[in-house]
Every structure is written in C-alpha cells, then in structure tokens.
Amino acid sequence: MIFYFSGNGNSRWVAEQVAQGTGDVAMNIAGFIKDKHTPPVLKPGERVGIIFPIHSWYAPRVVVDFVRQLQVPEDAYRYAICTCGDDVGKGMQRFSRHFPLDAAWSVQMPNTYIPMFNLDSTEKAQRKVDTTRGFIPGIVADIKARKPVWQVHEGALPQLKTYVINALFVKFSIRSKPFRVEGECISCGICVHTCPVGNIDLQNGLPVWSDHCVHCMGCIHACPKGVIQYGKVTRKRGRYHLESLLQLE
Numbered sequence: 001m002i003f004y005f006s007g008n009g010n011s012r013w014v015a016e017q018v019a020q021g022t023g024d025v026a027m028n029i030a031g032f033i034k035d036k037h038t039p040p041v042l043k044p045g046e047r048v049g050i051i052f053p054i055h056s057w058y059a060p061r062v063v064v065d066f067v068r069q070l071q072v073p074e075d076a077y078r079y080a081i082c083t084c085g086d087d088v089g090k091g092m093q094r095f096s097r098h099f100p101l102d103a104a105w106s107v108q109m110p111n112t113y114i115p116m117f118n119l120d121s122t123e124k125a126q127r128k129v130d131t132t133r134g135f136i137p138g139i140v141a142d143i144k145a146r147k148p149v150w151q152v153h154e155g156a157l158p159q160l161k162t163y164v165i166n167a168l169f170v171k172f173s174i175r176s177k178p179f180r181v182e183g184e185c186i187s188c189g190i191c192v193h194t195c196p197v198g199n200i201d202l203q204n205g206l207p208v209w210s211d212h213c214v215h216c217m218g219c220i221h222a223c224p225k226g227v228i229q230y231g232k233v234t235r236k237r238g239r240y241h242l243e244s245l246l247q248l249e
C-alpha cells in the first residue's frame with residue numbers, strides 16, 4: 001500500500017509511477033483528511049510506502065499526523081519517498097521518528113514554492129522530472145526486494161534547516177490571510193477541489209481561505225485564470241503545471 005500527499009502533482013506522479021512498478025495501490029492522504037475516513041487495515045508483511053513533498057525541510061504536518069495514527073503490522077516493509085526542489089535537510093530522519101523506516105529516498109522535482117522563489121526554468125524543471133523518472137525503476141526494484149536503503153540528499157546545514165528554519169516557517173509563514181483573488185474569478189471551484197486539506201470554500205462565487213492551510217500552493221498553481229495571489233510577491237511569478245513537462249516526453 002502506498003499513501004501519498006501532494007499539493008501540485010509531483011509527489012502524486014512519483015506515487016503513481018511506484019504503484020505501477022510495484023503493483024501496489026496508491027491512496028491519496030487528502031481523501032482521509034477531507035472525508036475523515038480511517039485508513040484501511042494493513043495486511044501482515046505488507047509493503048507500506050509514504051510519499052510526500054518536503055515543506056521547509058520537513059514533512060507537511062498533515063502527513064506526520066496521518067502516519068502517527070497508522071497501524072502498521074510489525075513485519076511490514078516500511079519506506080518513504082519525499083520529493084523536493086533541492087534538498088531535504090534532516091527532514092526524512094525527523095520523519096522516521098514518527099514512522100520508523102526500512103528505506104528512504106529523496107528525489108528532486110520542480111520547485112513549487114513561489115511566495116519565496118521563482119519557478120525553475122523549463123529546462124531545469126524538465127531535467128529534474130527526467131532524472132527522477134530514470135531513478136524510479138531502481139527504487140521499485142529495491143522496494144520489491146525489501147532492501148534497506150537510505151538515499152536522501154540532506155544538503156548543507158541540515159540540522160539548522162530542519163530544526164530551526166522549519167520551526168520559524170511553521171510559526172510565521174504558514175498563513176492563509178495573504179491569499180487573495182486579483183482579477184476575474186470565474187467561480188469554477190477548482191481551487192476548492194484542489195486544496196488537499198479542504199481549506200477553501202466558495203462564498204458569493206469567490207474563494208475564501210480558512211485557517212488550516214498547509215501552504216502547498218495547490219490553489220495558486222491550479223487556478224485556470226491565474227488570479228490567485230499570495231500577497232504581492234506571486235504577481236510576477238509563474239504558475240507550475242507538471243502535465244506540460246510530462247507531455248514533452
């Protein structure tokens with residue numbers, strides 16, 4: 001069984017590729033959060049994979065909350081794959097305290113955090129997707145062989161990033177208030193359906209953000225009119241669509 005969380009499709013795509021290779025079922029953690037379903041009972045000896053994006057050098061809190069209530073048989077093979085723009089700091093190691101791991105990988109995918117950074121150039125984004133696509137068969141083979149693997153790119157100053165910067169990010173940066181609509185909203189509701197934690201409602205035809213945002217940026221990138229902004233800074237930044245990179249295959 002694979003459980004994945006994804007704001008903008010990167011981690012979902014990796015989960016789908018791994019599911020295809022291993023023959024395991026991939027389930028979206030968002031479904032459990034939004035519909036308040038309890039996760040399925042896992043079978044003895046099952047492979048249990050968690051696939052998620054790195055947010056400020058750690059796992060999004062909803063992923064940590066999810067794995068903490070997961071009942072995993074003792075003889076299960078437990079692995080995690082995180083997708084990141086660059087590096088993960090000690091994020092995977094910290095995650096493994098809540099979900100002890102037999103194997104872990106990090107893979108680079110295009111950056112999605114536009115309140116702070118520009119999108120990667122198309123060439124760079126394509127390179128990351130192609131490189132990760134090339135890694136997947138090896139990851140799948142290791143999972144099927146239940147190998148103990150730790151292939152995680154921590155990058156520079158990993159402790160500082162995961163334990164200090166992440167704490168500041170969670171405390172000061174994860175906010176809903178700066179989200180706004182600037183321009184012509186067509187009330188399509190795509191932002192509502194895209195939000196993996198059910199944090200957006202349409203009121204009088206316009207999106208209204210509640211207070212349990214995880215900052216995945218799904219709403220901003222999914223808006224077909226590009227009219228959702230986060231403060232002023234995202235006005236000049238592009239929007240990310242993984243599909244366009246997969247079509248270039």
Ligand SMILES: Cc1cc2nc3c(=O)[nH]c(=O)nc-3n(C[C@H](O)[C@H](O)[C@H](O)COP(=O)(O)O)c2cc1C
Nearest residue numbers: 006007008009010011053056057084085086087112
């Ligand atoms: C809030 C936020 C924080 C992020 N922090 C990091 C980070 O610390 N390190 C990194 O390499 N990438 C970071 N990224 C980039 C994402 O990890 C990367 O784009 C990921 O593949 C997105 O996956 P998704 O499309 O499944 O949501 C961040 C993205 C977001 C939205």
